[in-house]
Amino acid sequence: MARRRRAAETIEPIEVVGGVDTHKDSHTAAVVDLAGRLLGTEQFAATGAGYQRLLDWLGGFGMVVKVGIEGTGAYGAGLARHLAAAGIELVEIDRPDRKARRWQGKSDPVDAEAAARAALAGRRTGVPKDRTGQVEALRALRVARRGGVDHRADVIKQMKALIVTAPEALRAELAALANAQLVMVCAEAGIDAAKAGDPVVAIRLALRSLAHRYQHLSAEIKELDTVIDRLLTTIAPRLLEVHGVGPDVAGQLLVSVGDNPERLRSEAAFAMLCGVAPLPASSGRTNRHRLNRGGDRQANRALYTVVLTRLRWDPATRAYVERRTAEGKSKKEIIRCLKRYVARELYTILLACGGSAAPTAVAA
Numbered sequence: 001m002a003r004r005r006r007a008a009e010t011i012e013p014i015e016v017v018g019g020v021d022t023h024k025d026s027h028t029a030a031v032v033d034l035a036g037r038l039l040g041t042e043q044f045a046a047t048g049a050g051y052q053r054l055l056d057w058l059g060g061f062g063m064v065v066k067v068g069i070e071g072t073g074a075y076g077a078g079l080a081r082h083l084a085a086a087g088i089e090l091v092e093i094d095r096p097d098r099k100a101r102r103w104q105g106k107s108d109p110v111d112a113e114a115a116a117r118a119a120l121a122g123r124r125t126g127v128p129k130d131r132t133g134q135v136e137a138l139r140a141l142r143v144a145r146r147g148g149v150d151h152r153a154d155v156i157k158q159m160k161a162l163i164v165t166a167p168e169a170l171r172a173e174l175a176a177l178a179n180a181q182l183v184m185v186c187a188e189a190g191i192d193a194a195k196a197g198d199p200v201v202a203i204r205l206a207l208r209s210l211a212h213r214y215q216h217l218s219a220e221i222k223e224l225d226t227v228i229d230r231l232l233t234t235i236a237p238r239l240l241e242v243h244g245v246g247p248d249v250a251g252q253l254l255v256s257v258g259d260n261p262e263r264l265r266s267e268a269a270f271a272m273l274c275g276v277a278p279l280p281a282s283s284g285r286t287n288r289h290r291l292n293r294g295g296d297r298q299a300n301r302a303l304y305t306v307v308l309t310r311l312r313w314d315p316a317t318r319a320y321v322e323r324r325t326a327e328g329k330s331k332k333e334i335i336r337c338l339k340r341y342v343a344r345e346l347y348t349i350l351l352a353c354g355g356s357a358a359p360t361a362v363a364a
Contacts, residue, residue: 018119020079022076023108027054032120034065068092068119092124129258138255155210159211167199184211189204236349244342271347273299275294307335
């Protein structure tokens with residue numbers, strides 16, 4: 001009897017792999033063993049307590065090797081943080097493609113099982129972004145700034161639309177003004193709100209309200225720019241020194257990479273993330289590559305901005321363009337090559353930025 005007890009004590013727990021399909025209010029988890037057998041599925045609340053119950057549930061089947069999670073940058077961000085803090089290896093899982101869903105159907109348990117199997121088979125190996133450092137703070141500030149810029153542009157469009165349909169005298173007075181002058185004139189207009197029944201008075205009152213909104217948004221954007229610039233100087237001073245890289249480009253590239261840039265195994269991986277790595281499109285005797293339309297399109301736009309700046313101001317870049325043009329390359333092909341070169345240059349700098357450093361105080 002004692003011999004059987006000692007033998008039981010030496011049996012090691014089985015290893016299992018989890019998969020999670022994430023949603024706003026709930027997460028559905030599945031667990032498989034290393035042989036691919038489905039051991040169970042369960043739904044949990046998308047709360048701190050729910051994350052812990054999910055982790056305990058996975059651990060009840062054996063030793064958790066890794067967990068594949070859909071949407072680590074959205075609904076799965078909280079769960080990813082919780083599991084990472086518990087020392088669980090995470091794998092970022094893309095949603096199943098449309099063809100697979102047409103053949104297999106769609107449900108939360110099916111998607112969770114697919115995530116677990118993708119992590120087990122190694123079909124997905126991406127490491128989720130670390131969202132606990134200064135780059136995550138930068139991302140939040142950029143979201144607020146981008147919203148302010150978009151809203152301010154909408155305000156100007158609304159003002160111009162009101163002027164187009166305004167009575168002739170008012171339209172003649174305001175139509176020729178530049179945006180800054182238009183906002184100033186409308187904001188300083190004295191209007192008797194008691195006469196708002198008159199269309200001219202109502203339009204002037206609406207324009208004044210929109211002008212005040214524009215000024216408020218401009219002040220808000222300026223304040224955010226100050227905070228973002230100071231944070232960028234703390235995180236990546238070397239990146240800002242690169243020719244063609246300004247605060248907007250630097251901020252976007254840092255956000256695309258995340259607080260853990262080491263998750264990108266090579267500069268080729270960074271180029272693929274930015275959508276500037278040409279994809280093979282060879283067949284038979286044809287050997288060619290095609291344009292990559294995937295990746296982070298905002299990061300791709302940031303690299304494009306760097307290239308445009310250098311095309312205008314950098315003599316070495318202009319000499320390169322002349323040489324490749326003489327070889328028969330089109331301007332679009334040359335720009336694609338330049339974006340790839342810029343990605344290679346910036347990758348090393350981004351790795352050295354230390355985006356995962358501990359947060360520091362940034363004055364408003």
